[in-house]
Amino acid sequence: MxxxxxxxxxxxxxxxxxxxxxxxxxxxxxxxxxxxxxxxDSEYGAATFTAGRFDIVGAADGATFSSHATTGTASTLTFQLPPTAMAPGTTTYALLSVKTANPSVAGTLQFTAGTPGGTGLAAHLTYGVRTIAGTACNATTYAAGTSVVTDGSALTAGGASTQAVSANGAAQVNYCIAVTLPTTALNAAQGLTMTQTWHIQGTSS
Known part of the structure; x- marks a missing residue:
């Protein structure tokens, strides 16, 4: 139990x-x-970077562009009047076109003047620079252009403004340079000479 x-x-x-x-x-x-x-689970992202380049080229005829990177290789501008034809009251015109190379990023251009050479004619001359729509640089197109260097400036004066330049040579900037021997030029100017190199400083943007 x-x-x-x-x-x-x-x-x-x-x-x-x-x-x-x-x-x-x-x-x-x-x-x-x-x-x-x-x-x-995982997720990844990767990229490869390559630096672009900035390069400008110039042409004295508005069509045949190449590099003129130093004063020694400067493009020879063709003025309407030959250097020996300057007389008081005359103005002569020359074209200088600039664009970016292809390939190149966009940028801005600054028109500057070097120190004139020769035997002293520069002291009697004045000049101005305007951008024009086409490549025909003359009194008519100059009058319709946009001022870069004020008319009547000394040969040592540069441009106060900058000009935009498109990437990959898409568009060119056409500078029309007008050099004048004023009507007030003294007799002492006769027979003198002047050489000048203008510099277009390009900066990438």
């Missing part, structure tokens, strides 16, 4: 076994969750 005390002991033992099994199951569950593998 089983006593009540023995029955209570059996119940306690059974309860302990159940709790032990449950505890084991919880521990097993935690261990299983900890061993699950995590999924992952």
């Amino acid at each position: 089983v006593t009540r005390r023995e029955m209570r002991e059996k119940r306690r033992l059974r309860s302990r076994r159940i709790r032990a099994l449950l505890a084991g199951g919880l521990v097993l569950g935690v261990g299983a969750a900890a061993t699950l593998a995590a999924w992952n």
Whole structure:
């Protein structure tokens, strides 16, 4: 015959076994969750960079462009009147066109003047520069142009403004240079000579 005390002991033992099994199951569950593998993915971006270049070229005829990077290789401008034909009150015109090479980035141009040479005629001359729509540089197109160097300036004066120049030679800037021997020129100007080199400074943008 089983006593009540023995029955209570059996119940306690059974309860302990159940709790032990449950505890084991919880521990097993935690261990299983900890061993699950995590999924992952990656994304990358890469680029290669190459520097562009800025290069301008010039032409005295508005069509045949090449590089004239130094004073020694300056393009020879063709004025309407030959150097020996200057007389008081006359103005002679010459074209100087500039554009970017292809390839080249866009930029701006600054018209500057060098120091005149010769035997002293520069002191008696004045000049002006305007940008014109086409390549015909004469009194008519000059009058309709946009001022770069003010008329009547000394040969040492440069332009106060800059001109935009398109990338890859897409458009050219046509400078019309007008050199004048004023009507007030003294007799001492006769027989004198002048040489001048103009400089177009290009800057990338």
